[in-house]
Amino acid sequence: MSIQQIVLVSRPKGMPDADTFRIDDASLPELQAGDVRIEPTYFSVDPYMRGRMNDAKSYIPPFQVGQPLTGGAVGKVLESKADGFAVGNLVTGNLPWATQAVVAANGLKKIDASLAPASYYLGILGMPGLTAYFGLLDIGNPQPGETVVVSGAAGAVGIIVGQIAKIKGCRVVGIAGSDDKVALLKEEFGFDEVVNYKTATNLTEAIADACPNGVDVYFDNVGGEVSDAVINNINFHARIPLCGQIALYNTTEVPMGPRIQPMLLTRSVLMKGFIVGNYQARFGEGVKQLAAWVNEGKLRYTETTLKGFDKLPEAMLGLFSGQNTGKMIVEV
Numbered sequence: 001m002s003i004q005q006i007v008l009v010s011r012p013k014g015m016p017d018a019d020t021f022r023i024d025d026a027s028l029p030e031l032q033a034g035d036v037r038i039e040p041t042y043f044s045v046d047p048y049m050r051g052r053m054n055d056a057k058s059y060i061p062p063f064q065v066g067q068p069l070t071g072g073a074v075g076k077v078l079e080s081k082a083d084g085f086a087v088g089n090l091v092t093g094n095l096p097w098a099t100q101a102v103v104a105a106n107g108l109k110k111i112d113a114s115l116a117p118a119s120y121y122l123g124i125l126g127m128p129g130l131t132a133y134f135g136l137l138d139i140g141n142p143q144p145g146e147t148v149v150v151s152g153a154a155g156a157v158g159i160i161v162g163q164i165a166k167i168k169g170c171r172v173v174g175i176a177g178s179d180d181k182v183a184l185l186k187e188e189f190g191f192d193e194v195v196n197y198k199t200a201t202n203l204t205e206a207i208a209d210a211c212p213n214g215v216d217v218y219f220d221n222v223g224g225e226v227s228d229a230v231i232n233n234i235n236f237h238a239r240i241p242l243c244g245q246i247a248l249y250n251t252t253e254v255p256m257g258p259r260i261q262p263m264l265l266t267r268s269v270l271m272k273g274f275i276v277g278n279y280q281a282r283f284g285e286g287v288k289q290l291a292a293w294v295n296e297g298k299l300r301y302t303e304t305t306l307k308g309f310d311k312l313p314e315a316m317l318g319l320f321s322g323q324n325t326g327k328m329i330v331e332v
């Protein structure tokens with residue numbers, strides 16, 4: 001059977017572009033015992049996938065040149081030789097960027113689209129939701145009345161971090177890259193203040209104005225100069241969950257920043273990096289709580305959806321220019 005797949009043409013230096021990707025025709029192998037044939041309906045594109053385009057050792061192996069990229073997806077089972085998986089089941093897992101795929105079923109999880117829209121399993125009930133939940137609660141440990149700042153605030157993770165911090169009784173300040181995002185976060189998602197990092201003339205002062213009592217928890221999704229400005233306002237005994245550094249993912253040389261260790265030391269600040277997979281043993285707890293908050297109306301979500309398999313590269317590149325509000329999804 002003939003399918004289409006999107007392959008990595010070459011390893012980008014700096015910002016990837018449309019030429020980084022190519023659509024190829026390919027054929028599917030026969031199913032072996034334990035396999036299913038899947039048609040993806042929703043693909044997730046995520047900033048970490050940029051790191052996989054480099055030939056670098058990390059917590060996850062690099063993509064291979066000439067091979068399809070892979071990422072989180074929801075799909076429908078079209079054929080099954082795996083126990084427990086029937087034609088028509090909806091599943092989520094890591095799938096190749098292909099119009100259909102034959103994969104081992106043991107890496108897939110069945111989902112129930114009657115409980116939440118299927119794409120939510122790639123967002124609020126999936127990896128980004130769990131990242132927000134464990135990073136904020138386990139490392140940030142927000143206390144009622146404290147000030148929580150989150151960068152990348154209008155993105156898949158940040159929009160959840162801010163709302164969980166509100167549930168925990170905190171004052172929540174977001175940092176985002178457009179006035180539309182600022183308005184949305186304040187009006188629809190309950191953020192107390194939001195700073196536009198692209199238009200603020202002095203970001204350190206803008207954050208100080210938005211955080212009159214300083215910053216107790218900084219959930220860092222972006223790194224770079226935004227984080228430098230937040231850390232200039234950091235309180236004694238603050239906690240910094242280090243989640244993402246998207247401002248640096250396309251740099252060709254590591255920029256020299258301020259040396260922050262003296263500040264962290266003298267203010268007794270905890271800064272801790274984490275990968276959501278560290279919490280795998282507790283994913284059940286996280287999904288249960290996130291789903292409960294969604295059902296109670298305490299946690300809301302939004303997505304930016306591009307339609308069409310061929311939109312995958314555009315969606316991926318859009319993450320780096322702020323094209324998404326909430327989770328970036330490609331619907332096939």
Ligand code: NDP
Pocket residue numbers: 046047048127128131152153154155156157158175176177178181221222224226242243244245246247248274275276277318319320321322323324325326327328
């Ligand atoms: P987003 O949905 O937030 O998409 C990226 C957003 O980042 C864009 O919309 C844009 O918003 C902002 N952005 C892009 N470039 C820059 C820049 N140079 N400086 C500042 N902001 C920028 O992505 P996610 O919510 O999925 O991920 C957020 C971060 O968390 C990423 O860094 C990601 O790598 C990381 N992550 C880490 C995980 C972990 O296990 N540690 C798991 C999941 C995500 P704007 O318009 O505001 O600029």
